[in-house]
Each structure stands twice: as structure tokens, then as C-alpha cells.
Amino acid sequence: MTTTQQSGTSLGGGRGDLEPMALEKIARQVRWLIVSTVAASKAGHIGGPLSATDMLVALYFHELDIDPAQPRDPERDRFILSKGHCAIGLYSTLALRGYFPVAELATFDHGDSRLQGHPDMKLTPGVDVSTGSLGQGLSAGLGIAIGAKKQDKDFHTWVMLGDGESEEGQVWEAVLSAPRFGVDNLTAIFDVNGLQQYGWPAQERDRFDRSEPLGHVDLESVLTGFGWNVLTINGNDYDQILAAFEQVRAWHGTAGKPTAIVSRTAKGRGISFTEGHFTWHNGVATPEQLEQAHRELFGTDPEGAQR
Amino acid sequence: MKAQRKVWGETVLSLAGSDDRVLVLDADLATSTQAVQVANELPGSFLELGIAEANMVGVAFGLTTLGYRPWLSTFGVFLTSRSLDQIRMMVSQTNAPVRLSGAYAGLLNGSSGKTHQDLEDLATMRAMPNMTVLAPADEYEIAAMMPWIADHDGPVYLRVARDAVEPVFDADYRFVPGRVYELRPGGDVTLVSTGVQTSRVVQAAGLLAENGIEATVVHVPSLKPIDEDGLVAAIGRSPLVITVEEHSVYGGLGGLVAEIMAGQGGPRVIRHGLADRWSESAPNDFLLDKYGLSPRRVADRVGYLLGDRHGVPEAASA
Numbered sequence: 001m002t003t004t005q006q007s008g009t010s011l012g013g014g015r016g017d018l019e020p021m022a023l024e025k026i027a028r029q030v031r032w033l034i035v036s037t038v039a040a041s042k043a044g045h046i047g048g049p050l051s052a053t054d055m056l057v058a059l060y061f062h063e064l065d066i067d068p069a070q071p072r073d074p075e076r077d078r079f080i081l082s083k084g085h086c087a088i089g090l091y092s093t094l095a096l097r098g099y100f101p102v103a104e105l106a107t108f109d110h111g112d113s114r115l116q117g118h119p120d121m122k123l124t125p126g127v128d129v130s131t132g133s134l135g136q137g138l139s140a141g142l143g144i145a146i147g148a149k150k151q152d153k154d155f156h157t158w159v160m161l162g163d164g165e166s167e168e169g170q171v172w173e174a175v176l177s178a179p180r181f182g183v184d185n186l187t188a189i190f191d192v193n194g195l196q197q198y199g200w201p202a203q204e205r206d207r208f209d210r211s212e213p214l215g216h217v218d219l220e221s222v223l224t225g226f227g228w229n230v231l232t233i234n235g236n237d238y239d240q241i242l243a244a245f246e247q248v249r250a251w252h253g254t255a256g257k258p259t260a261i262v263s264r265t266a267k268g269r270g271i272s273f274t275e276g277h278f279t280w281h282n283g284v285a286t287p288e289q290l291e292q293a294h295r296e297l298f299g300t301d302p303e304g305a306q307r
Numbered sequence: 308m309k310a311q312r313k314v315w316g317e318t319v320l321s322l323a324g325s326d327d328r329v330l331v332l333d334a335d336l337a338t339s340t341q342a343v344q345v346a347n348e349l350p351g352s353f354l355e356l357g358i359a360e361a362n363m364v365g366v367a368f369g370l371t372t373l374g375y376r377p378w379l380s381t382f383g384v385f386l387t388s389r390s391l392d393q394i395r396m397m398v399s400q401t402n403a404p405v406r407l408s409g410a411y412a413g414l415l416n417g418s419s420g421k422t423h424q425d426l427e428d429l430a431t432m433r434a435m436p437n438m439t440v441l442a443p444a445d446e447y448e449i450a451a452m453m454p455w456i457a458d459h460d461g462p463v464y465l466r467v468a469r470d471a472v473e474p475v476f477d478a479d480y481r482f483v484p485g486r487v488y489e490l491r492p493g494g495d496v497t498l499v500s501t502g503v504q505t506s507r508v509v510q511a512a513g514l515l516a517e518n519g520i521e522a523t524v525v526h527v528p529s530l531k532p533i534d535e536d537g538l539v540a541a542i543g544r545s546p547l548v549i550t551v552e553e554h555s556v557y558g559g560l561g562g563l564v565a566e567i568m569a570g571q572g573g574p575r576v577i578r579h580g581l582a583d584r585w586s587e588s589a590p591n592d593f594l595l596d597k598y599g600l601s602p603r604r605v606a607d608r609v610g611y612l613l614g615d616r617h618g619v620p621e622a623a624s625a
Contacts, residue, residue, distance in 0.1 A: 129397075130396065133395075136392075136397060138365075140366070143371075143372075147370045147373035170393070177362055177366075
């Protein structure tokens, strides 16, 4: 297998059978697919997908009870990427997991492609809910969780939201209502990477220094106060991610209320020139930057195909 | 005479009773919309979402992915305006079988009504891909539409009126999507209407007949889909077509008829409704008169357009 992962083979993996070291290795490949695909498409989001990569990889290669050969299995766990602009992170993960050929990522955001710039459940195998307009995914996940309870189905529904996205009012409508339905089969992952596209200029600082979308909010207290179980982790640390998953599994069907994972991450995580820089909310890497990213991720130069 | 919302509550209760896929979702208006009938009789088929309509639309969408056929119940304006983005992305884009029941749609929604009137719903819902848009005339038509909606695989917007009107159909009515109904023949002018306004237009035609003016009355309950040929045939060679609706003159029935007739080289189309203006909070009779929708005012307006200069030139039309 080449490190650039353009071979079209899936990495396999099933529930619980990949541990942190292996997940970390897959995450490097996902990160490479994110920057190289966006570079090839000449437009797309970078920072959000990279902050979420470790959680996506942990979900799809460790936690979710899914079968890429049966993407519509009614008993499967569900995942909703509410921060839909991070689609390339989801697509890269789904491709490596075997939902469609890795080579298909080359069509990302092109006309007639199954891989639209925002997730489309009608087009892409493995996408459970269409998203894009921010703030809507948790409501859909709540509906699915309520329906699963009514049908005595045992699957778990996961929703990933961004901290910037959580400025949308509908998020808090869903947060407010979910505990009323006893949905301990629903987990909301708040990917708190601390930056958004433009953000909130901090008054006395340099104009390129941005304050966090939810920086003034005690998110854990707020979510606890709304009636949720809350776990806080470093969302770029697999030991902490997997420990949180274990707790979610213990609460599934027993806790009587939904769970929120406050997943503190770094925007643009894993590549030095994107990590922590809000200007890389979206962006296209130059050939030199791509080479650098490859060296940082794999310790080698890319094999020329990306030039 | 029976209010459409009452029939809506009875019918959705009966649908839920015979089909586990039917769930009724409420946003704290169950007594107004009559979803309370389901809450009382079939609590397992009822979900209270509170005063949070955007979330309700998303929850409804989520339920459809597990095979449910949710009926949303709230005031139309909170669905079609407040939750427009959610309907657009989650329901229209995915062709989800969500039943958007917009109660109190139109001009007449009781006291303190100004901000709750929905006079743009037909325009916005008609522009949504995959959406079926229905505006029944009376208690019988809504009762006949609802079983059809229950079996339909895509999303539907159903306009539900608050108050009872004089029926124009009877219990034998059968709903055919897209079909237009000629309720009365005439040769001088064609009046095209939708929703409960049709009842008032039929009465207006009676007033016109007393003055020797024969009006064809065409009822359009299904704005989307629409049988275009049927509409053109019903309008025929009328010298003048006037659309009349409890809706803005932009984008609703008037827009629909004008769009279709523009391709026909046909007669002039006058759109009569709320003409780019806000209404106000007031009793029904006052609102119908002031905004030109009572039978008397519709008749006066038609008379004016046919040359009676004692008619109503300033009425809310375009």
C-alpha cells in the first residue's frame, strides 16, 4: 500500500478491532486525503475536517456498528455530520473504510459527482443525513433516536457539531428538547476547535487573533444544565476518545438521557501550517505546501502524482 | 359546516389509528390545530416538541428515515417562514415524506392575528422541489385529500383553514391531484380561486349573476402538481381571468395561473389578493372587506374590471 492512498483499496476495520496506534496511522492517511483532494479540487474546507479527523477515524474504524457492504442496514449505527462543510473529512474516512473507491475522491465537488461539497444522503454510500446549512443535524439525530426507541431498535445515533455551528439557535432547541425523550441512544459530539471562518475579533488584540466561537461559554455546565450527560476530552487523543466511547456504550439504554462529548481539538490539526490558523478554514495548498504536509504526515515526499 | 382544522384532527386521528407509521408532531398548539385529538386518544402516536418549530422539522425528517410518516401541526407561518431553511434542506432536498400541515394559513386566524397570518406560504412551498402543495376548499375536500397524502411518498404542504366556510363540495367528493374543478359555468369572466377563498368566490358569482354577469368559477385545490391543460381548458376563451386568493398576489395561485397562461397567448390575467402590503389584526369580516376578499368585495372588484366604474378600483389586486 502506498502512503498516498490512491490505490483504491479499503483499510477494512471493524467494531473495536483497531486500537490507538492503528487509528493514528489511518488518521494520517485521512489527513493527507483531505489536503490533497482539496488541493486537486482547487477549493474546499481544510481546518474543520482536520480537527475532526481523529474522531471520525475512531468512530468509523473502532466504534460504529456498520458494514460498508450494507450501507442501508436498518440496524446500523447512524452518524450525522452536522458541520456539513467538513464533508471531505467524512468522505476520506468513508473511502478508506470501504464505502466507495478512494480514487473517487478525485471527483470531490465536481459536477455529476457522488461526492458533493456538502454531504448528500441520496448520493453518497455511508452518508446517513444530508447536511450543509448549519445547526440542523442534531434535530435529525434526535428524530432518529426517538424513532429507534419507539421501534425498540438498539443502534446508537451520533451527531458531530462544530463550536461555530453552535451559534445557530436550532442547536439549542434540539439540546433543550432531547432529554425529554430519554434518548440515551443519542450522542452529540461538539468538535470544539476554537476557530471559525472569520470569528470574533478580540478588541485589544491583533486583528488576526480571534476569540473562540464558544470561548465565553462554560459548555459543560450549559449542557449539564440542559439535562445531558457530559464528557470532556481531548478530541485529538485516541486514548481519551476510546475511553469516552466506552462510557457512551455503558450509558446506552441505561442513562435515560443523551450524552454530549465536548471534544476539544485544534483546528487544522496535524499539519504545521494549518494547525491553529483560522485562515485555513478553507484553502488550497500549494505544491510546496503539499510536499511539506506529506513529509510531516509520513516522513517522505509524495510520489509525484500530486504535482 | 365544520372547520377544516377540526376535520384535520379527526382525520389524522383515524389515519394514526390504522397506520403505525403515522406520528403527529406538535409545537405547543395542539388545541388550536386540533392535534389534541391524537394527544388524547392515541398518545403513543403524538410527540410534543414544544415551541421550537425548526427542531420539529428536523425531528420529523429523522423519523422518516426509520419509515415514519410524520404530520406536523402548527401555524402555517411557523413552518413555511420560520422553518423555511429546515424544510428546504432536510425535507425538500431529500424528498422526505413529511406532512407539513399549516393551520391558520391565510388572512383569517383570529384575534391578534397580524403577525401570524401566512400570506406567502403558497409562494414559498410552490418553489420547493419535490413538494406537493394543496389548499382544500372545505371540510369535504380536506377529508378526501388526507388519505391521499398519507399514501404519498414525498413531502406535502397542506393549507388548513381555521374557520368553517360554506361547503362547495359534498361527502361524495373524490380528490385527484392536479385536477381543477369548474364549479360554475359562465361566459363573461372567469374567476379562479383556491383554498377556502373558493367558497367566497362562489358566493361572489351569485351576487354577480343578480346583476346579469355570468362568471365561470374554477377551483384549484392542487397548486402542485397542476394539470396545466385542464386549467387552460377550464379557463377557455374567457375575455378576462381573475385569480382570487387569501394570499399575496406574488407567487401563489395568481403567479401560477399567470405563468401557465403566459405561455398560451391567452386572456389577460388579473391577480387579486394581498397586494404587496401587510394586513392587520382585526375581526374576520373586517379583514375580508378591507382586503377585498369578502363575496361582496370580490363581486364589486369584478364589476369594476368589467367596466362598471362604480365598482372598486383600489382593491388589493395587481
